[in-house]
Amino acid sequence: MGAVTLQNIVKRFGSFTAVHPMSLEIPEGSFVSLLGPSGCGKTTTLRMIAGLLDPSEGDIQINGRRINDVPIHKRNLGLVFQNYALFPHRTIAENVAFGLKFRGVDKAERDERVKKALDLVQLPDVGDRYPKQLSGGQQQRIALARAIVIEPDVLLLDEPLSALDANLREDMRVELKRIQHQIGITTVFVTHDQAEALALSDRIVVMSNGRVEQVGAPEDVYTTPATEFVARFLGASNILPSTCTDADGATVALENSAFGKLVLPRERAPHVSGPGAVKLAVRAEKLAIVAPGAAGAPGEDEVSVPGVIETVDYQGLAARYFVRIGNEQLQAINMIDGSPFAEGAAVDVRLRPRDCTILAEAA
Amino acid sequence: MTVEAREARQPYLLLSPAMVAVTLLLLVPLAFIVVYSFWLRTATGADQAGFFLDNWREALSDAFYRDILLNTLKIAAITTLVCAIMGYPAAYVIARSRGNKAVLLLLLMLPFWISYIIRTMSWINILGASGAINSALMWLGITDAPIQMLYNEASVILGLVHFLLPFMILNIYVSLDGIDTTLEDAACSLGATRWRTFLEVTLPLSLPGLAAGGLLAFVLGAGTYITPIVLGGPTDAMFANLVFEAIITQLNWPLGSALSLMLLAVLGALVLLYNHFLGMGQLMKGLG
Ligand SMILES: Nc1ncnc2c1ncn2[C@@H]1O[C@H](COP(=O)(O)OP(=O)(O)OP(=O)(O)O)[C@@H](O)[C@H]1O
Ligand SMILES: [Mg+2]
Numbered sequence: 001m002g003a004v005t006l007q008n009i010v011k012r013f014g015s016f017t018a019v020h021p022m023s024l025e026i027p028e029g030s031f032v033s034l035l036g037p038s039g040c041g042k043t044t045t046l047r048m049i050a051g052l053l054d055p056s057e058g059d060i061q062i063n064g065r066r067i068n069d070v071p072i073h074k075r076n077l078g079l080v081f082q083n084y085a086l087f088p089h090r091t092i093a094e095n096v097a098f099g100l101k102f103r104g105v106d107k108a109e110r111d112e113r114v115k116k117a118l119d120l121v122q123l124p125d126v127g128d129r130y131p132k133q134l135s136g137g138q139q140q141r142i143a144l145a146r147a148i149v150i151e152p153d154v155l156l157l158d159e160p161l162s163a164l165d166a167n168l169r170e171d172m173r174v175e176l177k178r179i180q181h182q183i184g185i186t187t188v189f190v191t192h193d194q195a196e197a198l199a200l201s202d203r204i205v206v207m208s209n210g211r212v213e214q215v216g217a218p219e220d221v222y223t224t225p226a227t228e229f230v231a232r233f234l235g236a237s238n239i240l241p242s243t244c245t246d247a248d249g250a251t252v253a254l255e256n257s258a259f260g261k262l263v264l265p266r267e268r269a270p271h272v273s274g275p276g277a278v279k280l281a282v283r284a285e286k287l288a289i290v291a292p293g294a295a296g297a298p299g300e301d302e303v304s305v306p307g308v309i310e311t312v313d314y315q316g317l318a319a320r321y322f323v324r325i326g327n328e329q330l331q332a333i334n335m336i337d338g339s340p341f342a343e344g345a346a347v348d349v350r351l352r353p354r355d356c357t358i359l360a361e362a363a
Numbered sequence: 364m365t366v367e368a369r370e371a372r373q374p375y376l377l378l379s380p381a382m383v384a385v386t387l388l389l390l391v392p393l394a395f396i397v398v399y400s401f402w403l404r405t406a407t408g409a410d411q412a413g414f415f416l417d418n419w420r421e422a423l424s425d426a427f428y429r430d431i432l433l434n435t436l437k438i439a440a441i442t443t444l445v446c447a448i449m450g451y452p453a454a455y456v457i458a459r460s461r462g463n464k465a466v467l468l469l470l471l472m473l474p475f476w477i478s479y480i481i482r483t484m485s486w487i488n489i490l491g492a493s494g495a496i497n498s499a500l501m502w503l504g505i506t507d508a509p510i511q512m513l514y515n516e517a518s519v520i521l522g523l524v525h526f527l528l529p530f531m532i533l534n535i536y537v538s539l540d541g542i543d544t545t546l547e548d549a550a551c552s553l554g555a556t557r558w559r560t561f562l563e564v565t566l567p568l569s570l571p572g573l574a575a576g577g578l579l580a581f582v583l584g585a586g587t588y589i590t591p592i593v594l595g596g597p598t599d600a601m602f603a604n605l606v607f608e609a610i611i612t613q614l615n616w617p618l619g620s621a622l623s624l625m626l627l628a629v630l631g632a633l634v635l636l637y638n639h640f641l642g643m644g645q646l647m648k649g650l651g
Contacts, residue, residue: 102554
């Protein structure tokens with residue numbers, strides 16, 4: 001088992017910088033996700049940890065030991081790829097035993113450990129088959145078994161679930177979590193799927209254009225995005241340019257064109273030091289759309305403004321509304337109670353200021 | 364006609380021009396050759412139609428033919444081996460090169476634009492008595508008289524390697540190019556050195572290409588008759604030269620037919636063996 005430390009690692013391909021100086025502490029036994037859109041440098045970062053790419057600058061340490069110059073075959077890491085990468089000419093048992101051969105494990109113990117690994121991924125009876133004879137989900141389990149049977153210091157997973165169809169992906173997600181808990185291995189998981197990252201991780205590293213946008217627990221990253229990018233990438237958010245009018249120890253007061261005056265509790269705006277322009281992030285599901293003058297007047301901690309529904313995106317359980325308030329068009333996702341509002345309907349839009357966040361990023 | 368019936372017929376419609384061509388230009392002449400091989404050439408020089416086994420008896424019992432057949436297979440085998448050893452690294456470099464893969468493949472195709480006979484004859488200008496190497500050696504004063512490098516088995520093999528190497532490289536390249544490089548990454552991450560990764564993953568997965576290239580080089584090499592004429596000595600005749608000799612020089616079509624069918628049978632058996640173990644698909648990939 002091992003802790004991973006990245007110290008200002010940089011990766012350049014010619015004149016293009018794929019990863020800008022990046023530092024990260026991955027504690028022993030934790031599950032850390034690198035989350036970001038396609039091309040943001042997740043795989044590049046993972047491949048540097050794995051030893052498949054050399055960093056242009058910076059150090060990589062495992063358990064405090066610098067491993068920049070340790071070749072990949074001596075790093076003792078478990079690697080799982082999106083396309084499984086099972087050896088097609090070897091049986092499943094031979095695939096899983098592959099790494100043990102290079103570790104001087106004798107035949108009897110090898111068989112024993114292969115059997116244990118296949119049990120762990122709940123595929124005890126496929127040892128004699130070839131990869132082609134297994135389904136995608138089964139192949140990915142075998143790839144996982146092959147990576148963990150060598151008892152690696154760190155498990156590195158590059159979009160391991162992306163090639164699976166939606167239902168299977170969720171099953172495998174649960175499975176992956178169970179296995180990681182069971183063996184308690186330090187895991188770095190690359191994904192562009194926020195749901196996977198939120199469900200699996202102890203900590204999420206949100207990346208964009210080769211830079212780290214935010215690092216934090218799933219809940220923190222989701223409820224308190226630091227930047228506009230994070231707010232928009234995780235779930236749907238509205239970003240409202242606002243003006244801070246007053247900030248004291250307990251509250252922050254601000255104004256914007258859609259909601260007028262809002263007073264936020266200090267913990268929702270920790271970065272604000274004084275009056276000035278700020279960016280307010282409002283999650284789409286925190287905007288409640290109600291009929292005008294609906295029963296249950298807005299609570300005293302709630303603001304209510306009139307709006308007009310412009311577009312309805314019906315999703316069965318919920319609906320996504322694009323609602324116009326003055327000059328702004330906002331996105332709201334609401335559970336449907338009865339039938340959704342029609343396009344053109346006049347509605348009230350309610351919001352609790354304590355559900356909003358002021359981004360750390362300057363406006 | 365139903366849609367299904369029309370769709371079922373379509374492959375045959377599209378294939379029919381090719382099938383007509385193959386039938387008229389290959390199968391029918393082949394049938395003639397089979398028939399010819401049972402005719403007899405009489406002392407007057409005329410062919411006598413009928414069902415005689417004399418040609419076959421001569422072709423199969425005469426040690427002269429047997430020795431040349433064995434020698435032909437030996438030369439083809441050595442050529443194939445040399446092509447494989449020289450071709451594999453080249454194919455590997457092309458398959459793993461990033462930017463200039465297209466240029467390298469084009470260079471590989473370049474020799475095909477020049478006639479095979481001219482390419483073969485070019486060795487006379489290099490290895491011949493007044494060729495490039497001998498001229499250079501004599502100019503440097505290393506030898507006084509030209510060294511005899513042509514007209515032996517080695518120069519025949521050299522010519523064949525020159526001719527067949529691109530086929531071998533192409534076939535291995537296709538196989539290597541189809542290997543997912545993450546397989547190699549996976550092997551390295553599991554503790555295999557680069558060399559072990561090559562032995563355990565890359566090489567086994569490229570064997571179909573190596574086999575296809577080998578088959579092609581062997582069959583084309585064993586069937587050649589121009590290279591031994593141009594680059595071989597009087598004792599370096601290969602089996603196809605015997606066929607040429609019988610048909611063109613002696614005008615003995617029946618014997619020539621029997622001999623050519625003999626070579627066809629040996630090489631055909633090899634192809635069937637290959638097909639049994641690896642299937643024809645791989646060969647088609649390498650050719651296409
Ligand atoms: N070998 C390379 N040479 C040049 N540029 C590269 C190379 N590998 C990656 N890049 C570039 O670096 C950037 C980051 O690539 P990377 O593969 O890390 O993205 P990613 O976050 O894993 O994306 P995805 O979700 O699509 O897998 C991309 O813009 C890519 O084009
Ligand atoms: Mg990637």
